[in-house]
Amino acid sequence: MILHLFHDRRALADVATLKVAIEECFGAFGLQVRESGYLYVPLAGHKLNAAKLLKHLARASCRKDALWLVDRELFYPEIGPVLGCSAKGAALLYGGLDPDVLAREALHEVGHLLSLEHCPHSCVMRLSTTPDEAREKPARLCHKCSNRLALKTGLERI
Numbered sequence: 001m002i003l004h005l006f007h008d009r010r011a012l013a014d015v016a017t018l019k020v021a022i023e024e025c026f027g028a029f030g031l032q033v034r035e036s037g038y039l040y041v042p043l044a045g046h047k048l049n050a051a052k053l054l055k056h057l058a059r060a061s062c063r064k065d066a067l068w069l070v071d072r073e074l075f076y077p078e079i080g081p082v083l084g085c086s087a088k089g090a091a092l093l094y095g096g097l098d099p100d101v102l103a104r105e106a107l108h109e110v111g112h113l114l115s116l117e118h119c120p121h122s123c124v125m126r127l128s129t130t131p132d133e134a135r136e137k138p139a140r141l142c143h144k145c146s147n148r149l150a151l152k153t154g155l156e157r158i
């Protein structure tokens with residue numbers, strides 16, 4: 001699978017560093033990251049409606065697998081603030097998070113794109129709703145999630 005990595009105008013996040021982190025975690029499962037450049041956010045306001053943006057991303061990326069780093073905080077209708085979110089091949093992430101948290105949440109969202117679900121173990125797929133919670137989890141998959149992904153992709157974990 002090829003993941004298309006888009007960023008917002010000011011590129012708060014270090015896109016090249018994230019590409020390396022994502023490929024380190026998921027490259028063994030056949031994932032490649034492509035830096036796909038700038039994508040305009042067509043919404044006003046201090047906080048971005050993540051549900052609307054996910055739909056926009058799916059259209060803008062022609063439904064390719066994509067992760068979009070945006071420069072404003074995100075909220076999901078009826079859920080509240082989120083660090084990132086994903087649906088059907090499209091994922092968003094707030095690019096202004098600390099680098100440690102950002103890397104973990106990027107891996108988490110990519111895990112969802114690869115059809116992993118939330119995991120209760122010491123694992124990057126553990127749900128975190130705040131930066132502190134995200135910092136407490138490791139920046140890697142647990143053995144269960146690795147094995148699940150290896151089965152799905154048909155590749156042995158390296």
Ligand SMILES: [Zn+2]
Pocket residue numbers: 108112118127
């Ligand atoms: Zn999640």
Ligand SMILES: [Zn+2]
Pocket residue numbers: 119120121122123124125126141142143144145146
């Ligand atoms: Zn796990």
